[in-house]
Amino acid sequence: xxxxxxxxxxxxxxxxxxxLLEWLESAKPDVLCLQELKCAADxxxxxxxxxxxxxxxxHGNGRWNGVAIVSRLGFQDVVRDLPEQPGYLxxxxxxxxxEPRAIAATCGPVRVWSVYVPNGREVGHxxxxxxxxxxxxxxxxxxxxxxxxxxxxxxxxxNVAPTDEDVYDLADFEGATxxxxxxxxxxxxxxxxxxxxxxxxxxxxxxxxxxxxYRQLAFPKNRGMxxxxxxxxxxxxxxxxxSYVDREARKGKGTSDHTPVVVDLNL
DNA sequence: ATGACCCGTCGCACGGGA
Numbered sequence: 001x002x003x004x005x006x007x008x009x010x011x012x013x014x015x016x017x018x019x020l021l022e023w024l025e026s027a028k029p030d031v032l033c034l035q036e037l038k039c040a041a042d043x044x045x046x047x048x049x050x051x052x053x054x055x056x057x058x059h060g061n062g063r064w065n066g067v068a069i070v071s072r073l074g075f076q077d078v079v080r081d082l083p084e085q086p087g088y089l090x091x092x093x094x095x096x097x098x099e100p101r102a103i104a105a106t107c108g109p110v111r112v113w114s115v116y117v118p119n120g121r122e123v124g125h126x127x128x129x130x131x132x133x134x135x136x137x138x139x140x141x142x143x144x145x146x147x148x149x150x151x152x153x154x155x156x157x158x159n160v161a162p163t164d165e166d167v168y169d170l171a172d173f174e175g176a177t178x179x180x181x182x183x184x185x186x187x188x189x190x191x192x193x194x195x196x197x198x199x200x201x202x203x204x205x206x207x208x209x210x211x212x213x214y215r216q217l218a219f220p221k222n223r224g225m226x227x228x229x230x231x232x233x234x235x236x237x238x239x240x241x242x243s244y245v246d247r248e249a250r251k252g253k254g255t256s257d258h259t260p261v262v263v264d265l266n267l
Numbered sequence: 268a269t270g271a272c273c274c275g276t277c278g279c280a281c282g283g284g285a
Contacts, residue, residue, distance in 0.1 A: 011284085012274055036284085038274065063275060064283070119285060159285075178285060213285070214272035221270095225285075251269050257284080 002241075003073070003110060003265045005031045007155035007228055008249075009211070009258035012038040013068070016256055017045050023249055024052050027262060030073050031107045033114030033155040036256075037066030041100075044068060059103040066100050067116050067156070073108030082141040086133045088118065089126065101134070102141075109267045110236070111145055113138075115156035120177040128177060131159065135186035139193050146194035146233045151267060153232035154195065157211075157258065162187050162197060165207060166226035178227065187229075195231035200243040200261050208245045211258045219250055228261050239265040 006029040010016045013034065024032070037044065037060040044058040053072050059080045060066025069075070080103050087096025101116045115138065120131040138154070145152040160183045161167045173179045191197065202208040209224025218224065230243065242264040250259040 015274065036274090119283080121283085121285085173285095176285075211285080212269095217269085217271050219269055227285080247269095255269095257273080 001109070001267055003031070003108065003267055004029045004262060005033075005110065005112065005153070005155065005265065006260045006262045007033040007035070007114065007230060008260040009035040009116070009157040009228060009256060011036050011256040011258065013044060013066075014039050015254075017048060019249065019255060021048060021052065023260065024049070024054065024070070027246065027260065029262065030071065031110065031112060032070040033112060034068040034070065035066075035114065035116035035157045037068055038064060039066060057103060057105055059100045061100050064099075065116055067103045067114045069103055069105050069107065069112065069114050071105070071107040076106040077104075077111075079104040082137050084137055084140065086130060086137055088130045091126075102138070109151060110265070111150055111152045113142065113154045113156070115154055115158070117157060117159045119159050120183070123175065123177055123180060132182060132186055136189070139186075139189050142190070142195070143193055148233065149235055151233065151236040151239055151265065153198070153230055153236045154190070155230045155261075157227060158187065158229045159227055160184060160187055161225050161227055162229070168209070168223040168225070178225065190231055194233050196234075196237045198230040198232050198237060198240055198243050198263055200230075200245045200263075202245055203247050210245055210261055212250060214257050228258055230261060230263050236265070239267050241266050
């Protein structure tokens with residue numbers, strides 16, 4: 001069977017609902033991993049998505065973060081949060097908060113995690129340490145599936161550009177997060193656990209960027225970053241027939257600042 | 268063409284995004 005899997009940081013599923021429905025109808029993914037829902041799980045537009053033939057497992061608590069898996073292949077073994085997922089201790093908080101940044105499910109022949117890795121804010125910030133801890137915990141969480149025979153992938157907004165080629169101008173990122181050796185080492189540790197970076201085709205220009213800032217004409221100027229990634233195990237990678245970044249979804253008004261990454265599989 | 272930030276919020280600016 002052919003299976004189409006995609007990931008999209010949608011930057012508010014409420015604000016993006018017309019775009020989401022339009023994209024589901026045109027791209028027809030079998031499984032779509034979403035990040036940055038910015039809504040509570042019970043506020044997800046389940047009915048509108050169901051009308052197009054999809055069920056949803058959502059994990060969110062309101063204002064920030066939030067992840068979901070939308071599937072027309074059903075759900076088994078849904079897991080919310082990474083096992084041992086670290087929380088974030090904000091400056092004015094007494095206890096760390098476990099944020100809704102990860103959800104896993106088996107959909108038909110494939111198991112996926114939809115992840116929204118912490119941003120890190122600034123190198124040296126407590127949020128940066130949180131980001132590294134979070135990625136290390138992600139690695140521990142996927143070891144068994146990564147080594148398994150079943151097609152498996154981690155999809156989402158990793159908030160790390162894996163190589164210098166994955167940002168429009170390295171000089172603009174001097175001292176910034178998303179490109180540091182320690183963040184990239186955390187991705188390398190995921191690959192060493194048995195996951196491969198499934199590289200998508202760009203549909204225009206030479207690099208498959210997935211994010212362009214809203215400001216300063218970043219999209220028309222193609223000042224982008226590749227930070228939305230698909231990390232698949234050997235069985236997943238062997239089944240890939242195509243992968244591309246759907247930059248069309250970034251055009252016009254009322255879009256997310258990220259655009260979907262699509263992977264086609266023959267299983 | 269894709270055009271100079273956008274999201275949610277007990278807001279009337281601000282934190283967060285990257």
